[in-house]
Amino acid sequence: xxxxxxxxxxxxxxxxxxxxxxxxxxxxxxxxxxxxxxxxxxxxxxxxxxxxxxxxxxxxxxxxxxxxxxxxxxxxxxxxxxxxxxxxxxxxxxx
Amino acid sequence: xxxxxxxxxxxxxxxxxxxxxxxxxxxxxxxxxxxxxxxxxxxxxxxxxxxxxxxxxxxxxxxxxxxxxxxxxxxxxxxxxxxxxxxxxxxxxxxxxxxxxxxxxxxxxxxxxxxxxxxxxxxxxxxxxxxxxxxxxxxxxxxxxxxxxxxxxxxxxxxxxxxxxxxxxxxxxxxxxxxxxxxxxxxxxxxxxxxxxxxxxxxxxxxxxxxxxxxxxxxxxxxxxxxxxxxxxxxxxxxxxxxxxxxxxxxxxxxxxxxxxxxxxxxxxxxxxxxxxxxxxxxxxxxxxxxxxxxxxxxxxxxxxxxxxxxxxxxxxxxxxxxxxxxxxxxxxxxxxxxxxxxxxxxxxxxxxxxxxxxxxxxxxxxxxxxxxxxxxxxxxxxxxxxxxxxxxxxxxxxxxxxxxxxxxxxxxxxxxxxxxxxxxxxxxxxxxxxxxxxxxxxxxxxxxxxxxxxxxxxxxxxxxxxxxxxxxxxxxxxxxxxxxxxxxxxxxxxxxxxxxxxxxxxxxxxxxxxxxxxxxxxxxxxxxxxxxxxxxxxxxxxxxxxxxxxxxxxxxxxxxxxxxxxxxxxxxxxxxxxxxxxxxxxxxxxxxxxxxxxxxxxxxxx
Numbered sequence: 001x002x003x004x005x006x007x008x009x010x011x012x013x014x015x016x017x018x019x020x021x022x023x024x025x026x027x028x029x030x031x032x033x034x035x036x037x038x039x040x041x042x043x044x045x046x047x048x049x050x051x052x053x054x055x056x057x058x059x060x061x062x063x064x065x066x067x068x069x070x071x072x073x074x075x076x077x078x079x080x081x082x083x084x085x086x087x088x089x090x091x092x093x094x095x
Numbered sequence: 096x097x098x099x100x101x102x103x104x105x106x107x108x109x110x111x112x113x114x115x116x117x118x119x120x121x122x123x124x125x126x127x128x129x130x131x132x133x134x135x136x137x138x139x140x141x142x143x144x145x146x147x148x149x150x151x152x153x154x155x156x157x158x159x160x161x162x163x164x165x166x167x168x169x170x171x172x173x174x175x176x177x178x179x180x181x182x183x184x185x186x187x188x189x190x191x192x193x194x195x196x197x198x199x200x201x202x203x204x205x206x207x208x209x210x211x212x213x214x215x216x217x218x219x220x221x222x223x224x225x226x227x228x229x230x231x232x233x234x235x236x237x238x239x240x241x242x243x244x245x246x247x248x249x250x251x252x253x254x255x256x257x258x259x260x261x262x263x264x265x266x267x268x269x270x271x272x273x274x275x276x277x278x279x280x281x282x283x284x285x286x287x288x289x290x291x292x293x294x295x296x297x298x299x300x301x302x303x304x305x306x307x308x309x310x311x312x313x314x315x316x317x318x319x320x321x322x323x324x325x326x327x328x329x330x331x332x333x334x335x336x337x338x339x340x341x342x343x344x345x346x347x348x349x350x351x352x353x354x355x356x357x358x359x360x361x362x363x364x365x366x367x368x369x370x371x372x373x374x375x376x377x378x379x380x381x382x383x384x385x386x387x388x389x390x391x392x393x394x395x396x397x398x399x400x401x402x403x404x405x406x407x408x409x410x411x412x413x414x415x416x417x418x419x420x421x422x423x424x425x426x427x428x429x430x431x432x433x434x435x436x437x438x439x440x441x442x443x444x445x446x447x448x449x450x451x452x453x454x455x456x457x458x459x460x461x462x463x464x465x466x467x468x469x470x471x472x473x474x475x476x477x478x479x480x481x482x483x484x485x486x487x488x489x490x491x492x493x494x495x496x497x498x499x500x501x502x503x504x505x506x507x508x509x510x511x512x513x514x515x516x517x518x519x520x521x522x523x524x525x526x527x528x529x530x531x532x533x534x535x536x537x538x539x540x541x542x543x544x545x546x547x548x549x550x551x552x553x554x555x556x557x558x559x560x561x562x563x564x565x566x567x568x569x570x571x572x573x574x575x576x577x578x579x580x581x582x583x584x585x586x587x588x589x590x591x592x593x594x595x596x597x598x599x600x601x602x603x604x605x606x607x608x609x610x611x612x613x614x615x616x617x618x619x620x621x622x623x624x625x626x627x628x629x630x631x632x633x634x635x636x637x638x639x640x641x642x643x644x645x646x647x648x649x650x651x652x653x654x655x656x657x658x659x660x661x662x663x664x665x666x667x668x669x670x671x672x673x674x675x676x677x678x679x680x681x682x683x684x685x686x687x688x689x690x691x692x693x694x695x696x697x698x699x700x701x702x
Contacts, residue, residue: 008348009341012375054330062563067354067534067665072569085665087352091330092337093562093601094346094395094416095552 001026003080005038006087011061014046024080031063032076034086050088062089097124098310099161099615105204105226107219109294110151110211114226119205125618126700129160129205131188132592132632134176137208138186139635141178144642148181148286149268149293151212157199157259157299158206160594161616164197164307164390167319168326169596171197171389175282181270181293182286182450182505183524183548185640189273189282190591192388195257201303213295218260222250222302231297238262238443239275242298250302260298261288262445264493268292269503271450271526275442279396279412280388283447284525285547310617318610322603326392329602331564338395338598339385343416344374346529351424353561353570354666355531358424359479360456361520361655364531365664366424372431374416381435386412393598399435406436406486414438414448417551420529421452426459427479437486444493450505453526455488457506457519458498466513473497517654523548523645532656532673534666535560537568537576540680541584543650543673546636552597554584564601573672577680582626588636589629631699634691638701647689650677 006019024034039047050061063070064087070078080086096102096119106115127136134156146153155177162170173196180187199207203224216231234242239262246260247253257277265272265288272288273281309315326332337345350356351369358366370376381401387394397414401407414434422428422437441448455477461467462477475491475498476484491499501509506526510519520527525548532539537556545553556579560570568579586605590597593612605622613620651657656671681687685695696702 006348006352008352009337009345009375018370018375055328056325058330059563060330062567064352064665067352068571069563069567069569071567072571085352089349089352090337091562091564092341092345092349093331093558093564093598094338094343095555095557095597 001029001082003034003082003084003086005034006085008087008089009092010090011049011088014049015042029080030076031065031070031078031080031086034080035076049090054091058091060090063087064089096121097616097618099165099307100124100129101200101203101205101307103204104206104208105221106208107228108211109209109213109217109296112228114228126628127632128589128592128612128628129163130158130172130174130592130594131176131190131588132628133206134158134174134188135186135632135635135639138176138178139639142639142642146179148179148290150179152210153178153290155209155287155290155294156206159196159200160592161612163594164200165309165315165615166390167595167611167615168323169388169391169393169599170594171391172594172596173199174591175274175287177287177290179643180285180547181268181289184643185285185523185547185645186636187285187287187290188547189284189287191274191276191280191282192391192596193257193277193280194389195259195276195301196594197389198255198257198301198303200307201255201305202301203303203305207299209294209296212293216295216297218246218296218298218300220249220300223304234297235266236263239445240278240443243278246298246300249300252302255304256300256302258298258300261291262443262493264444264446265289265292267493267495267503269446269492271447271454271505272445273447275445279442281442284449284550288445309615311614315611315614318607318614322607322611323392325607326599326602331601332393332598338393341374341378342395342397344377344397344414344419346416347373347419348375349561350530352665353534354661354664355534356424357420357527357529357531359427360425360460360518361527361531361653362460363663364533364661364666368429369424371429372419372423372434376431381431388596391596395598401432401435404432406430406432408436408439411435411439413442417529418448418452421449421456422485425452425456426485428482428485430482433482433486437489440486440489444490446489446493449528450526451489451492453520454502454506454509455485457510458488458502460518461510461513461515464515466515471498471501520653520655521549522652523649525549530557531661531666532652532671533661533669535570536573536672536676537570537580539652539656539671539673540576540580540676543652543677544580544680545584546633546640552587554580554587555597556580556583558583558601565604571669573676577676577683580680581683585626585629585633587629588632589625592628592632631701634695634699635701638691638696641690645689650689
């Protein structure tokens, strides 16, 4: 089962690529498991940049699945399906 | 007088050429702070409901806030207000950074108020407390960059000099022109440039070296230290943060991935080629450096360069997110180098990029839907995706050349002229910014209710709805959005009256602003009092708009955003639900049908 993972801003600097097609095993297809797989693939710098929160409680990344923040789906337990688009967004802003 | 103010305003009658120093009323400063609040109060004191945009009595006010020119982070901002906008018919307002605001203060004034119309072109020079109107006949017609170069050295100290000016488009009274300072900074919206052009005022030059003292320097130093620490440690505003690294253009991919990146005149909300015009691509291909406003630790400005190719433009600045969307996805155009060029042209001519791009996109749809006959275009191939036509349209608008005369109407009057008013993506005549409100409910309510029209920074609900700051709200939900919209609108009114940048709100809250302003001015302030002041400013602006005839009828969105679901992409099927939120918004505001009640006005000291 393939999903697309997109990396924005500083996360892209670490991965060196804007997006990848990523193979998930059936039964191993939640956002949480996918993030662990990505940590394995991109190493400790990726994990440091994506796991947990900054002081003050701002999450290091926000995660979208098909345009919806996982906070409003099932969190990191959100299950991914064939063709889903996962987007990793570090804290940025503008106006 | 309170600390942090010079205590003096300059009043300029362009009709008679008379210049007068006027004391800043201390009670007014306490009640409205400065900046936007002060400007609105000065307009209100001479309010005439029959005011016309190019009436000599239309006041044009440049106002700093108490933070402007102090060592308060981002204290480099100032506001411009006019009695009547030529674009919207509301009170007009805008704010800008750069270094003009601080140097007005160092030159000896908190604000400059212009009335009347000069017989011939003039500019105002203020150098260390001495103000003088000078002939600008030789400067009339020059672009923003040229006139800035001409005037930057007239006082012999360019480092301590700043030039605010208009470009040729404002001289030609195009209703969506801004007032530019330091070449690339602009009070861009609601046509303030055209009001300045109507007064035959080409520029205002400020040079100064006299710093303004805060009321309590030691307390201010300590409170600034705490705020600076928060800004530096914040992942958005810190030295390696997203704003510094990528600028506002970082939002391109984020909004696109939410399915909220307006495309082809808001027909769509997802642009598959967005990454090619993103902040990440800007950094990779065209960024040559970063530039910050006076006193700013964030430094979000872009220095950009397109060294070769059909859209080459050297040593430019920008573009911001709004400009990328409006000439990019909204016109169906992918090429980022062309968007840098479009931004540069607008800066040269002094055009508001959002309204210029929104008008071109509207024209493209009018042409494609057969509403504008081919012969009217006089060879201009205005179709979505046509880069050459888009760039051509900018200078044609500035000079009303060929079809540019129609584009110079702005999208509302253009769409009305060609029988399709529903294709103008405006609120109160102001073209909408870069967030499709169909998947982001709060920003739609903000657009609909913003006093100056389709305006994202009037109450930046994107911060909680998309970015998750200070907390994450579900953008698709309408729950609690009226309360959040009001809070963010009043916060913005307070911040714009203080003289600091809205971008600090990503790291700071009302207690930090109140603490710094209290130490700066000596006026007792806390978070509640500051928010109440913001509410007063919002309501004062609304009250004047009511007297111009605005009420519930104008507090809405273009029909497309209420009736045409997003056709594809992550937000497929969504619509704005403003009609479901507006009554609750009014109730929480203490308004009836878009008008503050007598009781509310009394509560705020406005009746």
